[in-house]
Amino acid sequence: MTNHSFDEQFIFKRKTRAWTFVLITIGITGTLYGFLSGSAERTFSNLLLMGYYFAAICIFGVCFCAIQYVSQAGWSASILRIPQVFARLLPAASAILLIIIAAGIFTTHTGLNEEGKEVILPYLYKLWAAQGITSPASENYDALIAGKSAYLNIPFFFIRLVSYLSAYSFLGWLLVKYSRNEDEIGGILNHKKSFKISCIFLVVVGFTVPLFTFDTIMSLEAHWFSTMFGWYNFSAFLVTGLAVLTLTIIYLKEAGYLQWVNENHLHSLGLQVFGFSIFWTYLWFEQFLLQYYANIPEEVVYFYKRQEPEFNIWFWANIVLNFCVPLLVLMSRDAKRQMKLMKFVCVTVVLGHWVDYWLMIMPGTTGPQSHWYTEIGFIEVSIFIGFAGLFVNLVLSSLSKFKALAPKNHPFLEESVHHHIN
Template sequence: MNPVNLSGSAFQGNVNKAAMFCIGTGVILAIAGMALNQSAIIPAYLVGAMYVVGISVTALFFSALQFLVRAGWSASLRRIPEMMGWFAQFSIVILLPILLFRNTFFHGIEDIPSKAPYTNTPFFIVRVIGYCLFWFWMHRYIVGNSIKQDDASDYAPTVKNYKRSALFVLGYALTITFAAFDLMMALEPHWFSTIFGLYYFAGNFVATLSVLALLVMSVMNTGELKGFINKEHMHDLGKLMFAFTIFWTYIHFSQYFLIWYSNLPEETFYYIDRTKDGWEIMGWSSLVLHFIVPFALLLRQDVKRNQLVMKAAACILLFAHFIDLSWIIIPGYRHHGIPHFDVFALIAAGGMVLLFMGILLFFTAKRMNAVSGVAHNDPYIRESVEYYS
């Protein structure tokens, strides 16, 4: 199999165009929203940061997972999440303002003496830098070996990935869980939920698959990877999207159900505050857009091979993930300038998400100049090309 140079291709052009569109509308929406409600600056930034860091790191996880399970089907499309994951290296840049102004982001996080051994600021900074270093290493190792394989005469780089991917998947699980605790659950210092990290992961994985499906469909239409990626791969991405929307709902309900049943004030206030003052609009719409609509859309087999339906489902899921993160984050500032549901805060957060996603796409397109568009020397590439589901 020969390498595919995507540099200067129509696909790269389309990704660049999408990136510019996202950045442009993102900047306009973010400035408009923040101008109309200045208290929204902090929550909007946090929503955007959690959105883009989650997706770029989960793209790396997707690649590591394919190595861990020796996946055959995905070998020909694996380079696309690896390109998306390039941005994960710069997570520290995105998270730096949160490190610098921690007490503006998370009010009262250090005020609980019994939690202070964990929540104190020095330890927090060390932890977040630790996550970012781990993600940096994950990209260097997994994607680095994947690219080394392109020119290798044996399968040594891939075998290295096979051995180390288990560690990276485990490390990803721990870092994404504690990142969710430190950067989102910290908005409610008194509240706790052990499943919270898994909830963040579930949303991330669906969003990452949606971006991946959109990119895969885009490259199918421009045709640079013809012979490598076909409808079978798109169908499988659709299956994963469908399965993980259900997984997200399952985790979401698991968290809510135990809190509802035990009915303890120290836990229930999280949901009470998020189902009044207009916030319930976001809670319900995230449930409808993240579960009911995609479930109905993606249930049938043939629709997963239909670009129109798949594109609609992916866009709806990306929007729903944004609503979901906003529903977690923005009500956390109800005592700090956003007492009730505020459409300008939502617009500001949406703008930040678009801006950051635009930057991610811009870096993805830039990465096409440096690496082959397909892992053409992967031991499973033949199986992937001839894959039939």
């Protein structure tokens, strides 16, 4: 047995809490500036981006826990509390995302449709959620969208989103509940329950995550479609979640917690960040290559927009940040075991996938502004900072409510503490 105390409890210091409120205030300021300066569509698009990003990390938290239970992994037992915190935040992240989407759909403005006519449009999902889009008598009529109206209609859209997010949140809540029960009473019963719930979750998420990403992001450009889009996004969920998980563990280590976590755990996390970065790149390249090679107009228009001068630099920066940096920095064994290098790569991945999501959303919503360097401005930066502050605040606040930073009665805890990679 080890001499580690697994009863340590995280204390959310007042100074740290105050800094998170400063970041949240910056985000609120940027949001108000966006709406008051006449950039409501741009602001809604950025709120959708960050709401989606927040939800994606929380879904990852449930997914990570489920994978560990189903695979009977021992190495990760001592760090499960962190992804459990992400899972606990999923109901809040889901509510934020749904509020943003509802506000964007039901708030309208006068704008130009694809034919250049001045019509009433919602700020989000204007290609299919605008009034009269399926009525042949309306100037908004779109025959292609009318053919998809059985699926792309507002009531069914919200039913699907609420169903997906409720299922993920409920199953994540059960995993956290069983882990806390395990801490209280010990035994193997709650671990077996966690295994069963994890199996159910992985089946549910496997079938529904592609649909969730189709609805939330791909339907912004409802004329375009890609069967690889869901898995491409899911790979981004995994790698960004791993990066945020690693950064959280490093923060706690530097603050004097998680003394049982060592360079071997960091190595395992680094391997996964490295591996899923390669996987994400494979899916990115497949989606791009197949549509480029086929050269079908309704498919390549998606990439054509992103090759415009205002977006082209960011399009290729996406590959540099999310593929080249993890590949070149984490290729060696030693790099994965160094906290500073891991921190650098994980911050790069978090920012890189923000660019990735930004490229999925902005060309099809706001379109190009003026120059590549004006595409990302105060609104984008401030809303990102605000959500980062909100996420850190909620994560650390939720973490402080756990009685212990490790699931102390997990059957594989000792194996995790002695985790070693040759």
